[in-house]
Amino acid sequence: MAKYSRVSESVGLITLQNPPVNALSAAVRQGIVDTVERALSDPKVKSVVICGQNGIFCGGADIKEFGTNMSGPLLVPMIHAIEAANKPVVAAIEGSALGGGLELALGCHYRIAHSKARLGLPEVTLGLLPAAGGTQRLPRLIGVPAALDLITTGKPLDARRISTYPCPRPSDLDALFEGVMEKVRQSARGAIAPVACVQAVRAAATQPYTQGMEREKELMATLFTSGQARALQYCFFAQRAVSRWSMPNGARWDTSKPRPVHKAAVIGLGTMGRGITVALAQTGLSVIAVETQEKQLMDAKQAVSGMLERGARRRGVAPALDKISYSHDIQAVADVDLVIEAVFEDMGLKKKVFQQLASICRPGTFLCTNTSALDVDHLASQTHNPELVVGMHFFAPAHVMKLLEVVYGPRSSPQAVATAMQLGKKMGKVSVAVGNCPGFVGNRMLKPYMEQAFFLLEEGATPELVDRALEEFGFPMGVFRMSDLSGLDVGWRVRKGDGLAEPGAPSGQPARIRQGRRYSPLGDLLCEQGRFGQKTGQGWYQYNKPGSQVARSDPWLHSFLEGYRAQHGLVARRIDNQEVLDRCLYALINEGFRILEDGIAAGPEDIDMIYVFGYGWPRHRGGPMFYASMVGLGKVLERLEHYHQAHPDVPYLKPCSLLWRLVASGSPPLHKWREVIRKLHSQL
Numbered sequence: 211m212a213k214y215s216r217v218s219e220s221v222g223l224i225t226l227q228n229p230p231v232n233a234l235s236a237a238v239r240q241g242i243v244d245t246v247e248r249a250l251s252d253p254k255v256k257s258v259v260i261c262g263q264n265g266i267f268c269g270g271a272d273i274k275e276f277g278t279n280m281s282g283p284l285l286v287p288m289i290h291a292i293e294a295a296n297k298p299v300v301a302a303i304e305g306s307a308l309g310g311g312l313e314l315a316l317g318c319h320y321r322i323a324h325s326k327a328r329l330g331l332p333e334v335t336l337g338l339l340p341a342a343g344g345t346q347r348l349p350r351l352i353g354v355p356a357a358l359d360l361i362t363t364g365k366p367l368d369a370r371r372i373s374t375y376p377c378p379r380p381s382d383l384d385a386l387f388e389g390v391m392e393k394v395r396q397s398a399r400g401a402i403a404p405v406a407c408v409q410a411v412r413a414a415a416t417q418p419y420t421q422g423m424e425r426e427k428e429l430m431a432t433l434f435t436s437g438q439a440r441a442l443q444y445c446f447f448a449q450r451a452v453s454r455w456s457m458p459n460g461a462r463w464d465t466s467k468p469r470p471v472h473k474a475a476v477i478g479l480g481t482m483g484r485g486i487t488v489a490l491a492q493t494g495l496s497v498i499a500v501e502t503q504e505k506q507l508m509d510a511k512q513a514v515s516g517m518l519e520r521g522a523r524r525r526g527v528a529p530a531l532d533k534i535s536y537s538h539d540i541q542a543v544a545d546v547d548l549v550i551e552a553v554f555e556d557m558g559l560k561k562k563v564f565q566q567l568a569s570i571c572r573p574g575t576f577l578c579t580n581t582s583a584l585d586v587d588h589l590a591s592q593t594h595n596p597e598l599v600v601g602m603h604f605f606a607p608a609h610v611m612k613l614l615e616v617v618y619g620p621r622s623s624p625q626a627v628a629t630a631m632q633l634g635k636k637m638g639k640v641s642v643a644v645g646n647c648p649g650f651v652g653n654r655m656l657k658p659y660m661e662q663a664f665f666l667l668e669e670g671a672t673p674e675l676v677d678r679a680l681e682e683f684g685f686p687m688g689v690f691r692m693s694d695l696s697g698l699d700v701g702w703r704v705r706k707g708d709g710l711a712e713p714g715a716p717s718g719q720p721a722r723i724r725q726g727r728r729y730s731p732l733g734d735l736l737c738e739q740g741r742f743g744q745k746t747g748q749g750w751y752q753y754n755k756p757g758s759q760v761a762r763s764d765p766w767l768h769s770f771l772e773g774y775r776a777q778h779g780l781v782a783r784r785i786d787n788q789e790v791l792d793r794c795l796y797a798l799i800n801e802g803f804r805i806l807e808d809g810i811a812a813g814p815e816d817i818d819m820i821y822v823f824g825y826g827w828p829r830h831r832g833g834p835m836f837y838a839s840m841v842g843l844g845k846v847l848e849r850l851e852h853y854h855q856a857h858p859d860v861p862y863l864k865p866c867s868l869l870w871r872l873v874a875s876g877s878p879p880l881h882k883w884r885e886v887i888r889k890l891h892s893q894l
């Protein structure tokens with residue numbers, strides 16, 4: 211696990227060997243201890259070099275060991291022994307030196323890095339801090355401000371020449387730490403690791419080394435066993451696990467070969483189409499961007515060019531303007547490998563586009579739809595080759611948001627899914643393969659979540675109260691602020707399509723029962739008044755002007771709610787944060803279990819990554835299904851039953867059979883849920 215050799219007579223060379231990333235497993239740590247001892251006791255050896263095999267120095271501690279009884283030498287004394295060595299020890303860094311890997315390098319007397327090396331302390335992203343001296347040695351090496359930046363964000367740095375570093379000279383240490391703590395608290399949204407990182411670096415800046423090390427150890431001890439660390443480490447593996455997709459028919463990632471995509475087309479250049487065009491061009495693909503309205507096409511070209519130029523400036527590269535050609539004629543897509551349709555969310559219109567594409571595109575072209583909820587299979591049936599059709603559901607802004615839902619219908623071929631998944635990966639997305647149903651995974655689960663928020667308003671809550679509870683939980687935005695941002699009219703259109711929202715509906719009880727279940731027309735009533743959210747300057751909140759983003763409490767809305775309750779004979783009661791969280795989150799989680807039961811998502815990791823990367827679920831809480839496993843499935847079931855008894859006309863609150871089944875089988879840990887789901891499916 212650490213190979214020893216002597217080179218040029220006097221240099222002891224230690225090579226870390228633990229594929230794929232030379233993580234510091236117990237065996238590697240033991241190997242380092244043994245080989246360092248050997249080099250130091252060999253009189254012919256004058257200096258020691260530590261490097262990693264296969265072009266990577268070291269990816270840090272072995273995260274898989276964290277949940278286990280860790281054995282083997284500890285990192286801190288191992289690194290101390292290197293630092294205390296009486297022969298110079300050099301870290302020769304190629305590829306990544308991350309976490310414990312960088313801390314190992316920091317314990318060496320010199321570090322030399324390849325110009326393409328990446329150095330970082332990502333512990334904070336796993337709910338931890340760099341507790342092998344990282345928070346103590348790094349500030350001493352590069353100064354407090356730069357160290358704080360690396361440690362609290364976990365972002366890796368490219369190796370740089372020292373002459374390019376600014377000289378770190380904090381003038382007022384207290385102000386510096388207060389400022390950073392404030393920034394960290396705001397962006398961390400309840401995450402404890404970044405705060406502990408600041409506290410540890412503060413110890414480095416204000417206390418002697420040994421006391422700093424003690425503080426670092428103490429803070430790490432708290433983090434190491436925290437639920438947040440478990441959640442973040444779960445996310446690390448879940449993010450990788452979702453790329454190993456499978457379909458109910460047995461097709462899998464490792465047996466399905468993607469086809470290369472060199473040239474793609476985007477149809478429809480509204481907000482989504484523009485973002486998708488940018489994402490594709492930035493990946494290096496040739497893109498045909500089609501918009502039939504001449505004025506829209508010109509506007510889109512200008513907007514896309516601006517987005518590409520700003521992105522390129524940020525990344526210090528040339529903008530990929532020449533990758534895109536614009537056309538108002540759909541015939542221009544005849545020779546592309548893959549088309550992404552991103553026209554207005556209207557089934558009639560999308561069907562027409564798919565019929566056209568089926569007759570224009572050359573045989574074998576993959577046809578993808580960016581619909582957020584419509585039936586992918588129905589669109590596939592408009593073509594001669596339904597096996598080539600999949601959904602590619604991007605999230606706005608499409609060139610920024612990391613999530614891509616790849617939606618397969620019953621007739622989508624494994625190759626079409628593999629190709630869309632690979633294209634998503636190339637675009638830097640976290641791509642999750644899911645089955646076809648209204649709203650797929652993300653939007654399907656959003657429905658019960660939003661429904662509960664509306665009901666809470668009817669029962670006495672305000673948008674401010676609901677949003678505050680969700681934001682304190684860790685969402686960047688509560689449900690009403692989010693609804694104002696995305697536009698109330700979007701959901702209104704869907705409800706009208708579903709035959710739910712009817713203008714001029716009767717008042718009183720009938721208005722609140724639709725299709726045999728409780729319904730809240732509050733969102734529809736706001737839309738009827740032209741209150742569509744930020745874009746109209748009024749929604750659940752008020753804004754200084756249309757387009758403004760600063761939400762202010764709206765007295766009109768409060769008296770509207772009072773009037774509404776009076777009109778419907780509802781008596782407002784006191785609602786606390788816990789009830790908001792219980793009802794909104796457990797209704798959403800219950801739908802997640804139904805999705806697993808229906809086989810729409812292959813496993814809980816898929817749902818969790820969709821919520822973490824697409825819906826602002828706080829990463830340090832691991833995603834809704836992981837959260838349910840942490841709260842305890844028995845407790846989730848009990849609360850859902852309680853609320854369903856109180857609201858029997860709300861089917862979303864009725865605990866689903868998979869949840870019952872899991873609780874009956876002793877609430878197994880999340881990684882065992884697939885077995886229970888398999889059994890459930892085999893019995894159906």
Ligand SMILES: CCCCCC/C=C/CC(=O)SCCNC(=O)CCNC(=O)[C@H](O)C(C)(C)COP(=O)(O)OP(=O)(O)OC[C@H]1O[C@@H](n2cnc3c(N)ncnc32)[C@H](O)[C@@H]1OP(=O)(O)O
Binds near residue numbers: 285308333336338431
């Ligand atoms: C009081 C107790 C004291 C305990 C001390 C605890 C000390 C903690 C300090 C630490 O070092 S924490 C770990 C910090 N390191 C990281 O967070 C790095 C994580 N890895 C990465 O960022 C990337 O993997 C990479 C190194 C940049 C390589 O990226 P690449 O895209 O090339 O490959 P991946 O697909 O991401 O990974 C390949 C494969 O390797 C697995 N893996 C990666 N890093 C680790 C690791 N540190 N431990 C265990 N396994 C790791 C990864 O899961 C992939 O495997 P899979 O089977 O495909 O999932």
